[in-house]
Amino acid sequence: GAGVSQSPSNKVTEKGKDVELRCDPISGHTALYWYRQSLGQGLEFLIYFQGNSAPDKSGLPSDRFSAERTGGSVSTLTIQRTQQEDSAVYLCASSSTGDYSPLHFGNGTRLTVT
Amino acid sequence: GQSLEQPSEVTAVEGAIVQINCTYQTSGFYGLSWYQQHDGGAPTFLSYNALDGLEETGRFSSFLSRSDSYGYLLLQELQMKDSASYFCAAGKSTFGDGTTLTVKP
Numbered sequence: 402g403a404g405v406s407q408s409p410s411n412k413v414t415e416k417g418k419d420v421e422l423r424c425d426p427i428s429g430h431t432a433l434y435w436y437r438q439s440l441g442q443g444l445e446f447l448i449y450f451q452g453n454s455a456p457d458k459s460g461l462p463s464d465r466f467s468a469e470r471t472g473g474s475v476s477t478l479t480i481q482r483t484q485q486e487d488s489a490v491y492l493c494a495s496s497s498t499g500d501y502s503p504l505h506f507g508n509g510t511r512l513t514v515t
Numbered sequence: 516g517q518s519l520e521q522p523s524e525v526t527a528v529e530g531a532i533v534q535i536n537c538t539y540q541t542s543g544f545y546g547l548s549w550y551q552q553h554d555g556g557a558p559t560f561l562s563y564n565a566l567d568g569l570e571e572t573g574r575f576s577s578f579l580s581r582s583d584s585y586g587y588l589l590l591q592e593l594q595m596k597d598s599a600s601y602f603c604a605a606g607k608s609t610f611g612d613g614t615t616l617t618v619k620p
Contacts, residue, residue, distance in 0.1 A: 405557075432607075434607055434608075436610075442612060442613070443602060443610045443611055443612040443613050444558070444602065444604075444610040445610075446607075446608040446609065446610075449607065449608065457608075459608075460608065492557065492558070494558075494607075496607070501545070501546065501563075501565065503548065503560035503563060504548075504550070504558070504560060504607060505560070506557040506558045506559070507557060508556070508557045509557060
């Protein structure tokens, strides 16, 4: 596609429910990143996929968070047993290589946990 | 670990020049990038410095001094549409908290 696509754009869920956020990166981009951004804050790194290598999960805040990337393309971020502090915008980005090429971001999913 | 510091807010007038500084502490270094984010929008890439010196892209320039662990983004001929948040980033995993630039007429 022309850019990074994320869905849904908005998600409201009740505390304790599980949610799945989807990211469709730019075709051909081997690197895919997930970030979390709270209101007025910077981007908090969550997880990084590079090709077929094992993902870098060092940013995941708890074991309630997990992500997978199927076929080296689409990625899903799953948050189990959501808490109110999980409310944030979740941004996905892709790049053509791991370190030196720019990130291309999707428009994010705004998650609200009530 | 890595951390980056940048001013939280900067205000300037239309047509002026503004500089947004970024200092960093890193255990490894993969260059300094700058991103722009308008309210409610996605961050967009502006500039990247892997080596010391100045990179120029139109009205925007970015500078890096690795010996000083310091960089800046320079915006010239400011326009109202430049009002946004600007983030410096070390590699892909560490971002500063962002500088909110307000351009006044």
